[in-house]
Amino acid sequence: MTRTITIDGVTRIEGHAKITIHLDESGKVCDAQFHVTQFRGFEKFVEGRPLTEMPGIMARICGICPVSHLMAAAKACDDILAVDIPPTADKLRRIMNLAQMVQSHALSFFHLSSPDLLFGMDGDPLRRNIFGLIREHPDFARDGILLRKFGQDVIALLGGKKIHPAWVVPGGVNAPLTEDKRDAILKEIPAAMARVNRALDYFHQVENRYPAEVDAFANFPTHFAGLVNPEGLLEHYDGAMKFVDHQGFPIAELGRNDQRHYGALIGEAVEKYSYLKFPYFKPQGYPAGIYRVGPLARLIVAERCGTVNADKELGVFRTRLGRAPQSSFHYHWARLIEILYGIEMIQRLLQFPDILNTHIRSRARPNRLEGVGISEAPRGTLIHHYKIDENGLIRWANLIIATGHNNLAMNLGVRQVAERFVDAEHLSEGMLNRVEAVIRCFDPCLSCSTHALGQMPLRIELCRADGEVCDVLQRD
Amino acid sequence: MSAVTSTTQSITLTIDDKAISCRSGETILQVARENNIDIPTLCYLEGLTVWGGCRLCMVEIAASPKLHAACATECTEGMTVRTTSPRLKQYRKMIVEMLFAERNHVCSVCVSNGHCELQNMATKLEIDHVRFPYRFPHLAVDNSHDYMRLDHNRCILCLRCVRVCGEIEGAHTKDVKGRGVLSAIIHDLDEPWGDSQTCTGCGKCVNVCPTGALTHRGTAVGEMTKKTEFLPYLTLMREVKL
Numbered sequence: 001m002t003r004t005i006t007i008d009g010v011t012r013i014e015g016h017a018k019i020t021i022h023l024d025e026s027g028k029v030c031d032a033q034f035h036v037t038q039f040r041g042f043e044k045f046v047e048g049r050p051l052t053e054m055p056g057i058m059a060r061i062c063g064i065c066p067v068s069h070l071m072a073a074a075k076a077c078d079d080i081l082a083v084d085i086p087p088t089a090d091k092l093r094r095i096m097n098l099a100q101m102v103q104s105h106a107l108s109f110f111h112l113s114s115p116d117l118l119f120g121m122d123g124d125p126l127r128r129n130i131f132g133l134i135r136e137h138p139d140f141a142r143d144g145i146l147l148r149k150f151g152q153d154v155i156a157l158l159g160g161k162k163i164h165p166a167w168v169v170p171g172g173v174n175a176p177l178t179e180d181k182r183d184a185i186l187k188e189i190p191a192a193m194a195r196v197n198r199a200l201d202y203f204h205q206v207e208n209r210y211p212a213e214v215d216a217f218a219n220f221p222t223h224f225a226g227l228v229n230p231e232g233l234l235e236h237y238d239g240a241m242k243f244v245d246h247q248g249f250p251i252a253e254l255g256r257n258d259q260r261h262y263g264a265l266i267g268e269a270v271e272k273y274s275y276l277k278f279p280y281f282k283p284q285g286y287p288a289g290i291y292r293v294g295p296l297a298r299l300i301v302a303e304r305c306g307t308v309n310a311d312k313e314l315g316v317f318r319t320r321l322g323r324a325p326q327s328s329f330h331y332h333w334a335r336l337i338e339i340l341y342g343i344e345m346i347q348r349l350l351q352f353p354d355i356l357n358t359h360i361r362s363r364a365r366p367n368r369l370e371g372v373g374i375s376e377a378p379r380g381t382l383i384h385h386y387k388i389d390e391n392g393l394i395r396w397a398n399l400i401i402a403t404g405h406n407n408l409a410m411n412l413g414v415r416q417v418a419e420r421f422v423d424a425e426h427l428s429e430g431m432l433n434r435v436e437a438v439i440r441c442f443d444p445c446l447s448c449s450t451h452a453l454g455q456m457p458l459r460i461e462l463c464r465a466d467g468e469v470c471d472v473l474q475r476d
Numbered sequence: 477m478s479a480v481t482s483t484t485q486s487i488t489l490t491i492d493d494k495a496i497s498c499r500s501g502e503t504i505l506q507v508a509r510e511n512n513i514d515i516p517t518l519c520y521l522e523g524l525t526v527w528g529g530c531r532l533c534m535v536e537i538a539a540s541p542k543l544h545a546a547c548a549t550e551c552t553e554g555m556t557v558r559t560t561s562p563r564l565k566q567y568r569k570m571i572v573e574m575l576f577a578e579r580n581h582v583c584s585v586c587v588s589n590g591h592c593e594l595q596n597m598a599t600k601l602e603i604d605h606v607r608f609p610y611r612f613p614h615l616a617v618d619n620s621h622d623y624m625r626l627d628h629n630r631c632i633l634c635l636r637c638v639r640v641c642g643e644i645e646g647a648h649t650k651d652v653k654g655r656g657v658l659s660a661i662i663h664d665l666d667e668p669w670g671d672s673q674t675c676t677g678c679g680k681c682v683n684v685c686p687t688g689a690l691t692h693r694g695t696a697v698g699e700m701t702k703k704t705e706f707l708p709y710l711t712l713m714r715e716v717k718l
Contacts, residue, residue, distance in 0.1 A: 060585060
């Protein structure tokens with residue numbers, strides 16, 4: 001069948017998605033596709049710009065996770081400058097990256113996903129949103145909003161503003177941490193810890209209500225990938241990229257010093273129905289080399305977290321679900337564990353005696369013509385790869401964003417949910433919501449803006465075997 | 477004993493309803509600023525010759541139907557000047573909007589973000605959008621110099637750099653090629669800056685540039701600040717020597 005991809009005028013990647021569901025002659029679902037219909041073009045329009053502008057430009061890719069792009073871009077620039085950044089700058093960057101993860105995970109869990117969990121997948125859409133949450137679960141909603149505020153405040157205290165801080169620069173950061181700011185962050189740690197613990201309690205009260213969703217929300221064997229530190233522990237800023245199979249056994253590792261060779265492990269395929277590329281584990285080819293990234297993948301890839309409370313919760317997680325749970329529904333729990341870890345780790349980093357040092361930037365000129373930066377965004381592993389000319393101007397850029405790694409899994413997940421919940425020629429609101437909810441598990445970067453109101457712009461087409469569209473549900 | 481005569485005459489005029497006296501030969505802009513009356517400028521810089529290119533300092537003079545550039549118009553006896561009016565404000569906004577539309581001024585990712593005269597001017601003139609279609613020209617960045625950079629995307633052709641290079645440093649490395657919208661700053665005979673045989677690397681051009689067009693290499697977003705205090709000092713020293 002032939003179809004036309006709709007290109008929307010809205011240019012933000014977090015906003016518009018389309019899903020098509022294809023039926024066979026008997027009315028059963030035979031295929032489903034998740035379309036990302038925006039084209040951003042960052043790889044192209046950075047060509048010709050100076051290297052030192054890259055973190056600032058790349059941060060503009062996203063308003064929710066700008067820090068992630070700052071980190072990956074700055075690390076790619078560090079690689080080109082061939083410098084080790086000062087230890088204090090390394091810690092400060094880590095703190096900002098963790099703060100970003102805390103605020104983004106809080107947004108994903110509380111604002112976007114928790115309405116489904118607290119009101120039910122078939123709950124009234126008029127209640128099933130952040131405002132319903134504020135009205136009926138005010139303490140829970142307040143915790144979510146204040147947890148997000150905690151992360152945003154840390155970013156602002158370090159970088160001068162909450163969104164798009166220009167503080168992370170090639171070679172380090174451009175302003176040291178002051179004692180009063182450090183103390184201001186430390187003062188907020190206990191309250192933030194209490195909030196995430198309350199959220200975990202809430203989650204444990206409601207998670208058992210969704211056995212069908214656990215069973216059908218992108219629940220299939222895939223590989224998992226994420227960064228680990230030299231001890232094999234959870235890592236978000238700088239480490240080896242490790243691939244494990246569906247049972248959690250290591251199958252490949254991209255060492256910290258081999259990151260320029262990521263192309264040996266990761267291939268990128270394209271499909272005509274989506275602007276989002278389809279990365280795959282190269283040794284197994286496309287599409288067999290499907291893998292997942294993000295909070296769940298990181299917890300499967302890592303031996304353990306490395307902080308007391310997060311490890312305790314991870315122990316409960318593994319006792320209940322096993323070493324490598326396959327259902328993407330468990331991303332929610334993994335996300336909460338990572339918030340816990342993020343807050344504990346921020347506290348630990350702030351207590352290092354050298355955290356207030358003023359040597360925070362290494363100066364160098366480009367010493368290589370190519371560099372790669374890999375870090376963990378809230379949604380998963382983020383790769384920035386640049387090539388420059390001899391004058392330090394960007395000649396070529398390749399970005400593999402976290403949402404991309406999960407593209408194959410999201411498509412399969414949408415199909416799995418459709419197969420499970422669609423068996424008639426009419427779509428129900430509950431079905432629409434479940435399709436959205438499986439996408440929300442992955443917290444893709446294309447869903448931030450309108451999703452906050454529980455109304456992610458989404459178009460679902462139900463097609464007969466001959467390609468005729470027999471039903472359409474659309475949210476604008 | 478002969479009487480001492482002076483060629484400097486005293487002139488009285490009115491600027492924005494304020495009676496002012498000044499010496500002959502002074503421009504409206506100089507006199508206005510001496511009397512704390514603000515007239516916006518972008519190409520004018522104290523210490524450099526007057527260029528009159530940006531047209532932001534246009535003022536109304538009574539009994540004259542046209543507008544006059546305050547930086548290039550000398551005061552005359554009995555002159556009545558108005559520095560602000562709805563018409564002037566409209567023209568000034570239009571000029572700055574056209575500067576934004578002409579090239580690629582992306583403040584958010586510019587190294588001069590927060591320290592830019594063009595950006596400040598837009599704020600001052602309350603410009604919240606540009607009414608003209610952006611041209612989005614494909615312009616290069618000259619990053620060939622060891623420690624300075626020319627980004628044509630951010631250039632407004634105020635020619636401060638050309639003037640400071642020729643008049644203060646005496647090198648005359650910089651000049652302009654082309655006409656109209658295709659005009660561009662060049663080095664020597666349109667060579668990469670790094671290949672210039674005449675550039676002394678003094679950096680004065682970087683410091684007088686009002687935007688992020690001329691910057692130090694290695695600066696990241698928002699990090700470029702300019703030092704302009706040197707110019708009146710250098711000019712004064714030169715006058716004392718002469």
